[in-house]
Amino acid sequence: MTDQRNIGFQDIRDEVLNRIQTRIWPQGSLLPTELELAAEFGVARATVNRALRELADQGIVTRKRKGGTRVVTTPVKQARLPITVVRQTIEEMNAEYRYALVSRTLIDCPAWLQAKLGLPEGTQVLHLQCMHHADNRPFQFEERWINIAAVPHVADEDFLTVGPNEWLLAEVPFSNAEIAFSAVPATGQLQDFLSVPPGTPLFQLERTTWFQNKPVTFVRMTFHQGYQMRTTY
Amino acid sequence: MTDQRNIGFQDIRDEVLNRIQTRIWPQGSLLPTELELAAEFGVARATVNRALRELADQGIVTRKRKGGTRVVTTPVKQARLPITVVRQTIEEMNAEYRYALVSRTLIDCPAWLQAKLGLPEGTQVLHLQCMHHADNRPFQFEERWINIAAVPHVADEDFLTVGPNEWLLAEVPFSNAEIAFSAVPATGQLQDFLSVPPGTPLFQLERTTWFQNKPVTFVRMTFHQGYQMRTTY
DNA sequence: ATTTCTATTATGTTCAGATTTATAGGAGTA
DNA sequence: TACTCCTATAAATCTGAACATAATAGAAAT
Numbered sequence: 358m359t360d361q362r363n364i365g366f367q368d369i370r371d372e373v374l375n376r377i378q379t380r381i382w383p384q385g386s387l388l389p390t391e392l393e394l395a396a397e398f399g400v401a402r403a404t405v406n407r408a409l410r411e412l413a414d415q416g417i418v419t420r421k422r423k424g425g426t427r428v429v430t431t432p433v434k435q436a437r438l439p440i441t442v443v444r445q446t447i448e449e450m451n452a453e454y455r456y457a458l459v460s461r462t463l464i465d466c467p468a469w470l471q472a473k474l475g476l477p478e479g480t481q482v483l484h485l486q487c488m489h490h491a492d493n494r495p496f497q498f499e500e501r502w503i504n505i506a507a508v509p510h511v512a513d514e515d516f517l518t519v520g521p522n523e524w525l526l527a528e529v530p531f532s533n534a535e536i537a538f539s540a541v542p543a544t545g546q547l548q549d550f551l552s553v554p555p556g557t558p559l560f561q562l563e564r565t566t567w568f569q570n571k572p573v574t575f576v577r578m579t580f581h582q583g584y585q586m587r588t589t590y
Numbered sequence: 591m592t593d594q595r596n597i598g599f600q601d602i603r604d605e606v607l608n609r610i611q612t613r614i615w616p617q618g619s620l621l622p623t624e625l626e627l628a629a630e631f632g633v634a635r636a637t638v639n640r641a642l643r644e645l646a647d648q649g650i651v652t653r654k655r656k657g658g659t660r661v662v663t664t665p666v667k668q669a670r671l672p673i674t675v676v677r678q679t680i681e682e683m684n685a686e687y688r689y690a691l692v693s694r695t696l697i698d699c700p701a702w703l704q705a706k707l708g709l710p711e712g713t714q715v716l717h718l719q720c721m722h723h724a725d726n727r728p729f730q731f732e733e734r735w736i737n738i739a740a741v742p743h744v745a746d747e748d749f750l751t752v753g754p755n756e757w758l759l760a761e762v763p764f765s766n767a768e769i770a771f772s773a774v775p776a777t778g779q780l781q782d783f784l785s786v787p788p789g790t791p792l793f794q795l796e797r798t799t800w801f802q803n804k805p806v807t808f809v810r811m812t813f814h815q816g817y818q819m820r821t822t823y
Numbered sequence: 824a825t826t827t828c829t830a831t832t833a834t835g836t837t838c839a840g841a842t843t844t845a846t847a848g849g850a851g852t853a
Numbered sequence: 854t855a856c857t858c859c860t861a862t863a864a865a866t867c868t869g870a871a872c873a874t875a876a877t878a879g880a881a882a883t
Contacts, residue, residue, distance in 0.1 A: 363843095365866070378764050378802065390833060401868045406834075417764060422834045423876040431675075432763050437668045440823070445664070530665050531611055531650060539818045540773030540791040558773040558791030569611070585772045590673070598836070623863060634838045639864080655845040655864045826883070835874070843866070853856070 369398055369408035377417060377428050388418065388426040438588040440536070442522050443489040443497050443578075452491040456520050459486035459550070463505075463512070470502055473565065474572035481505045483512065485521050488550055494581070498550045501576040508573060525566075525574060532568040538586070539563070541579065553582050560584045602631055602641035610650060610661050621651065621659040671821040673769075675755050676722040676730050676811075685724040689753050692719035692783070696738075696745070703735055706798065707805035714738045716745065718754050721783055727814070731783045734809040741806060758799075758807060765801040771819070772796070774812065786815050793817045 373394075376382050388394070391409065395402045409426055412418045416433055420426045447454040466480040482502045489497040501521050503511050508528055516524065541547075543557040551559065560580045566573045606627075609615050621627070624642065628635040642659055645651045649666055653659045680687040699713040715735045722730040734754050736744050741761055749757065774780075776790040784792065793813045799806045 363867080374764070384760075384763060392833080401870090402834095403836095403869085404867060406836090407866090409834090420834065421876070422874060423832050425833060431678075431759065433672050433674055434764075434767070435670045435672050436767075436769055437670050439666050439668050441666050442664070526664065527617070530617060531607070531667075533823070534667070534669075535820070535822045536669055537818045537820045538771055538793065539816070540793040542791045556789055556791075558775045558789075560771065560773040583772070585770045587768070587770045589768045590766070596837085625863085634840095636839085636866095637837060639866090640836090642864090653864065654847090656847060656862050657845090658863060824883100826881100828879105828881070830877100830879085832877080833875095836872085838871075839868100841866100841868080843864105845862100845864085846860105847862085848860095850859075851857085853854100 364398060364400065366400075366404045366407040366411075369394070369400065369405060370411050372398075373408060373412060374417065382428055384428050385430045386428050388428070390425060434590050436588050436590040438586065440534075442526060443499075443520070444523065447489070447491040447496060450491065453493070455490040455493065456518070457488045457490070458516050459488060461485050461516055466502075466504075470575060473575060474504065476504065476572060485516060486546075487516070487520055489520065495551045496581050498547060498579045499576060500579075501574060503574045504572055507568060507571050521574075522576070529566075529568045529573055532566045532573060534564050534566045537563045543582075547579055551579065551581055557582050560586065562586075597631060597633065599633075599637045599640040599644075602627070602633065602638060603644050605631075606641060606645060607650065615661055617661050617665075618663045619661050621661070623658060667823050669821050669823040671819065673767075675759060676732075676753070677756065680722070680724040680729060683724065686726070688723040688726065689751070690721045690723070691749050692721060694718050694749055699735075699737075703808060706808060707737065709737065709805060718749060719779075720749070720753055722753065728784045729814050731780060731812045732809060733812075734807060736807045737805050740801060740804050754807075755809070762799075762801045762806055765799050765806060767797050767799045770796045776815075780812055784812065784814055790815050793819065795819075 373388070382388055389397070391402045391405045394405045398405070409418065409420065413420050416429065416435065418426050419429055444454045444456070462484050463481060464484050466476055466482045470476070470482065471478065471480065482504055485501045485503070487499045488495060489499065499520070499522065503521065503525070505512060508525070514524060539561050540558050541561045543551060543553045543555055543559055547559065548555050553559070559582060562578045563576070565575045606621070615621055622630070624635045624638045627638045631638065642651065642653065646653050649668060650662065651659050652662055677687045677689070695717050696714060697717050699709055699715045703709070703715065704711065704713065715737055718734045718736070720732045721728060722732065732753070732755065736754065736758070738745060741758070747757060772794050773791050774794045776784060776786045776788055776792050780792060781788050781790070786792070792815060795811045796809070798808050
């Protein structure tokens with residue numbers, strides 16, 4: 358008995374990727390058909406299909422019925438950046454997490470937010486401001502507006518001990534969101550809460566969240582000076 | 591004949607997602623086995639497998655051999671942000687793209703870069719600075735270091751008409767990268783090239799690229815004032 | 824020359840059956 | 854109690870087949 362394992366779809370995926378990287382199959386070229394590859398590697402067509410589909414998901418190749426499988430000419434790789442709750446981010450740094458509610462008010466939806474979320478006039482929203490600390494140093498200032506209609510019993514929650522991010526994640530999980538990253542100057546409250554001189558460049562993340570096509574919340578998260586968001590692809 | 595199509599893996603994926611969203615299967619709970627679901631929907635087990643695998647890829651459920659399929663407790667959704675070349679970004683805005691080389695010098699690898707990329711001492715790198723304009727307004731300042739050893743004939747390229755980003759994408763496609771986003775103050779050259787007052791908060795993207803585990807390039811891209819990077823998930 | 828039909832082709836999806844692999848949980852042991 | 858060893862289980866994967874679907878090329882008709 359040899360310990361030679363049978364080749365699987367991952368081996369085929371890797372080998373095909375290798376041939377693309379080494380220009381055996383250059384950009385824009387047509388790959389052999391699934392049937393041909395299945396014959397070459399000695400596997401079923403379904404196995405080749407699985408391998409090529411993964412490469413297609415990664416944007417390495419494009420596939421068309423009848424047209425065959427083609428190496429893309431201009432690879433548009435996608436960076437996948439995991440969006441976690443602040444507490445988790447901080448705890449992964451082996452730092453102590455501390456949360457503090459700054460303000461909590463029930464207000465009429467401001468016009469800009471009404472437009473942004475497409476809410477009817479006169480909608481009530483819960484406006485929250487909170488701070489997240491790591492080892493007693495300011496980490497993130499969070500300003501959030503929640504559509505009461507979308508999450509009725511949010512009005513009963515005081516948010517004194519649990520942050521709105523985590524609360525909403527438990528209440529309305531698996532929602533859709535739109536995110537925008539930018540650099541903003543420290544002004545007004547930001548200077549105070551993040552303990553930085555006015556005008557300091559800060560990394561900011563804005564996110565609008567929907568649950569089943571209904572707007573739930575808009576949040577603006579501003580990070581401490583020098584924060585970097587990292588990912589690989 | 592009715593026009594009732596057979597149900598496919600997408601229908602099952604959607605139905606399972608729906609049951610998760612409506613808390614029929616709450617967070618942390620164990621889903622029925624593939625065999626049970628296959629029986630319920632009247633399909634083959636492979637079809638259920640395909641549906642559940644997609645949900646697992648999206649981070650909605652976790653799957654373990656023997657352990658079964660479980661709804662995740664803290665959904666860590668991944669934002670997929672497509673990294674394109676600047677020219678494409680600008681052209682998609684229906685703006686006119688213009689590129690200009692600022693400087694191009696062959697230097698000994700500075701110590702900080704040597705450490706960052708894990709290069710041997712005395713390695714030669716090509717140092718480039720360039721500007722990308724949109725409708726004749728500064729859009730992005732790009733500072734880049736390229737490991738000559740990894741891309742030998744980069745030394746023959748003058749980069750007068752084509753940007754290093756696009757050149758490298760054509761030369762070394764399908765590479766791996768590590769990305770970091772941050773907010774930085776406009777200092778030195780940045781003020782001049784991006785036409786902003788000193789200290790202006792600017793959005794910056796740093797990226798280290800490897801090709802088959804060999805470091806290829808490190809780039810620092812600083813965007814014009816007010817730039818937002820957007821995505822959905 | 825142009826349109827319309829038709830056969831071909833390669834991928835897309837599904838199926839039923841089978842084997843492999845990781846592992847949760849229990850039984851046995853130190 | 855804590856540890857190791859077992860075993861049933863559920864997912865992970867592969868197979869070889871079938872049919873579906875979209876895109877294309879070429880033939881036929883206009």
